[in-house]
Amino acid sequence: MTKRADKPITLADVARRAGTSTAVVSYVINNGPRPVAAATRERVLAAAAELRYRPNRIARALRSRTTGVVGLVLADASNPYFGALARHIEQALEKRDRLTLVGNAGYSADRQRHLTERFLAAQVDGLVIVAADGGGDVAARAEAAGVPAVYVHHGHPGGHGQVVAADNQAAVREAVGHLRRHGHRSLAFLSGPTDEGPVGVRREAWAAAVSGDPDAVLLRCDYSRGAADALTRHLIAKGAMPRALITATDEHAIGVLSGAWARGLAVPDRLALISLDGTPESAHTAPALTVTQQPLRAMAEQAIELLFGDISEALAAHAPLVVRRSCGCAA
Amino acid sequence: MTKRADKPITLADVARRAGTSTAVVSYVINNGPRPVAAATRERVLAAAAELRYRPNRIARALRSRTTGVVGLVLADASNPYFGALARHIEQALEKRDRLTLVGNAGYSADRQRHLTERFLAAQVDGLVIVAADGGGDVAARAEAAGVPAVYVHHGHPGGHGQVVAADNQAAVREAVGHLRRHGHRSLAFLSGPTDEGPVGVRREAWAAAVSGDPDAVLLRCDYSRGAADALTRHLIAKGAMPRALITATDEHAIGVLSGAWARGLAVPDRLALISLDGTPESAHTAPALTVTQQPLRAMAEQAIELLFGDISEALAAHAPLVVRRSCGCAA
C-alpha cells in the first residue's frame, strides 16, 4: 500500500467540508476583511484542522501582490562579517514572518544587478543590499519597480535608498585614542585597495585624527587575509613594519597576525593592533584582538524596520571599543 | 512630472503589441510546447524587448506548480564553515537558474522543522539541509509532501534522504599518519559534546586508528572557539595538555590556538595540531593550521546534482591533507 503524495488541500476543499463558501473560509483564515459568525468560524477552523489545510502562498501572492519574501543581495556569505550580518537579517525577517531569498554577488556590481533583477522578477516585497564597496545603484532600480530597498554596511554614494551603518568615525576616534594612551605617537592604518564604502569613511576619520602626526603611514591591500598576511611579511622583511596599526577590517587584522607570527614578530609587544570590525572571530585569535565592535544585530534590525517603514531614518549606531590583548593591554 | 511605478507588463500586453494571442507569446517565451512561425516569433521577441517584459514568476509558479526556488535549511550562517557551504550551494543553484531561500536553524531540531514547514508552504522545488548534528528527519517530511531533499555534511541517521559528505574516515587516517610521522606516539582528539554527525564518524575513525596506543586521550567540548579556548587554558593549568592533538573542527582548532597563546604554550613546538575541516580560515591563523580540507564546493555541487536527479548516489569525496605549520612541518 504505497502512500502517494496526496494532492494538496485547497480552500475549496475546506469550504466543502465546512459547508460554506470559499469566501467565508478565506475570511476566517485571514481574520478577513469581513466578519464571520462564531459558529461558522468554528466549523471552518475544525474542517481546516482535520484536513490539515495549508494555504498556497503562491496563489495568495498572485492575487494579493505580496509574497512575504525579501531578497538579500550579499557580497559573500563565506566572509564571517557578512555571514553574521546575513544571519541577523534573516532572523529579523523571520520575526516578521518573512522569508529570505539570498544571493552572493561576490564583489561585482554586475552580479549585484543581475541578482536584483532576478529577485524583482520573483516579486520580492523588499530588498536588502549588503555590499563590500562599489556596486551599482541597485536601490534606484528596485524603487523604479515599486519595491523598497535598503543598504546595510555600505550604500551607493549619492544614490537612492537609505543606508544603515555604524558610527565609523566615532569608532576610529576611540581606537586612535586608545593607542595614544598606550603611548604610541605614530599610528599606521591598513585600508582597502580603494577608498569606497565604510572603509573609506574609516580611513578619513583616521587621517583626520592623526593629521598632526609627522609619520602616519597609510597602508593598502585587498580585503583578504592572504593579502594582509603577505603585506605584513613584506614590511617586516623591509624593516618597515609600524609599531602601532589600526586595520580597517578583521580580515586584515587576522592576516597581519598570521604574517607577524610567521616572521616572529611579537604582538602586542612589537606591534600594537586594533581592528575595526569586531566580528566574533576577533575574540579568539592569537592574541585576541582589541576591536571596535560593529553592532551587527542592531544594524540588521534597523535595516528591517526601515524596510517596513517602522522608522523613517537610519541613525548610526555606536560601535563600542572592546579591549582585549592585541593593543597591549594586560589579560 | 513624477514618473510613477508603471504597472508591470503582462503577457497580454506583449500579445497585443505583437498582434497575436497570449498563447503564442507564451510559446515563444518558453520555446513552448508548440512551434511558432519564424516571422511571428520575431515580432513577439521585438515586442517583449520594447516593453521590457519580465514574466511574472508567481503566476507561472501557480500554474505550472514549480517555483524555481530551493530552500536551504542552514545551521548557522555566521559559522564560516557553514557560510562557505551556503555560498557554494547558492552558486550551484544559481547555475541551474534556481533561487535560494535560506533559514538559520541554529542548532535546534525544532527550528529546523519549523523552517522546513515554511519552505514547503512556499512551494519550494527542493530542500537542502545543512545541519551540525542531531536534527529531525526533515527529509521524510519533505518527501511526504513530494519535495526532494538532500542532506549535506550531516544526515539524519537511518532516515530518508541522501547524504553528501566527504570521506571523513580517510581524512582522519591521513591526519593520524602525518602526526605519527612527526614522531608522536600518543594522539589526543578533541570532539564535540556528543558523537552525532560527522564529528562522530571522525572520532570513531580516530579511535580505530589509535586503538593500539596506551594513552590516547579523548577530549570534548562545544563547537565554539570560546569552549575550546577555555578547555585549553584549563588543561594547560592542570598540566594535562597533550603534545599532539587532532581537532574535529576548525572552530575547535582556532580556540585551542587562542588558549595556547594566552597561556604561553608554543604551537607547534609544544603542541602539534591538525584540524579536520580546512575552511579558508585555517590558512591564516597563527600559526597556520595543517588540515584535512573538506571539499566544500564539490560537496555543494554533488548535493545539487542529487537534488535534481542528475546522479543517483552520493559518493564520499576525498578531503586532502594540506600541510602548513601547526603540525610541526617547517615553513
Add this chain to the structure above:
DNA sequence: CACGGCTATCTAATCGATTAGATGGCAGAA
C-alpha cells in the same frame, strides 16, 4: 404588516501564465 437597515453568506471576477482543444488557411493528392 411592510419596509429599511443590518448581518452573515454566497457568487463570481480577478491576478498572470500555461496549454488542451477548436479553428482557419493553405498545399498536395485524388
Add this chain to the structure above:
DNA sequence: TTCTGCCATCTAATCGATTAGATAGCCGTG
C-alpha cells in the same frame, strides 16, 4: 475542383486565494 492533412494560431479553462458586489434572512419600527 474538392477533400484531406498539417501547420499556425486563437479561445478559453485552469491553477488557488482574495474580495467586491449581490442576496437572503432577520429584527425593529411606523
